[in-house]
Amino acid sequence: EPEVTQTPSHQVTQMGQEVILRCVPISNHLYFYWYRQILGQKVEFLVSFYNNEISEKSEIFDDQFSVERPDGSNFTLKIRSTKLEDSAMYFCASRLFRGAASSGSSYNEQFFGPGTRLTVL
Amino acid sequence: EDKVVQSPLSLVVHEGDTVTLNCSYEVTNFRSLLWYKQEKKAPTFLFMLTSSGIEKKSGRLSSILDKKELFSILNITATQTGDSAVYLCAVEGDSGGGADGLTFGKGTHLIIQP
Structure with a gap:
């Protein structure tokens, strides 16, 4: 069964350093997402990506964050200058199809990867 | 702002019980x-x-939505220790822009005791 993969599983970095988290979405999916989950808190949406550009982003996704699909398979999240509060589990998700809200078409669920635990020291 | 509230936040039951x-x-x-x-x-x-x-049903799990009352329930019957997990509820809206992300609740931490 196809699945979303993420690397590395755990990343430790020093405050102020740049990190790149990598994701390989399911191959025929069209929509890609990043979420984060700070320990003990709820999963929070960061950004969605479609047709090689950002589709939506949350207030959390400030200028320190960027996303890229450098080739046909990878989807990356870059944090330019990490802060202590960036420590969290980062989940990538992908989705085949979104569908029109007003139509009767089915909506496809988002499939989540196993996550990258980012620790900023 | 989209919002999801789950209850209870934690629940401990015995194997075989039904939970909502x-x-x-x-x-x-x-x-x-x-x-x-x-x-x-x-x-x-x-x-x-x-x-x-x-x-919607899948084995011992089922769920239903009430769009008038803005509410959903997840039922698990004949619980097993393998059902122990955090169960997350999330909603997707349409703010009129692009592909909105999911808004998650805090989750219900379910513990099934043997």
Whole structure:
């Protein structure tokens, strides 16, 4: 069964350093997402990506964050200058199809990867 | 701002019991409500609900949505220790821009005792 993969599983970095988290979405999916989950808190949406550009982003996704699909398979999240509060589990998700809200078409669920635990020291 | 409230936040029952997990929501232009199970790491998909009153079932799990009352429940019958997990409820809205992300609740931490 196809699945979303993420690397590395755990990343430790020093405050102020740049990190790149990598994701390989399911191959025929069209929509890609990043979420984060700070320990003990709820999963929070960061950004969605479609047709090689950002589709939506949350207030959390400030200028320190960027996303890229450098080739046909990878989807990356870059944090330019990490802060202590960036420590969290980062989940990538992908989705085949979104569908029109007003139509009767089915909506496809988002499939989540196993996550990258980012620790900023 | 979209909002999801789950209750209870934690629940401890014995194997064989039936549990009902609750999810209420507020969302701009509702598209779907989803239930996920989170064990160690990634949320794994359980159900997607878009229409009121239609029960979705998968084995011992079932879920239903009430779009008038902005509410969903997840039922698990004949619980097993393997059902122990955090159950997440999430909603997807449509703010009119692009692909909105999911808004998650805090989850219900379910513990099944043997």
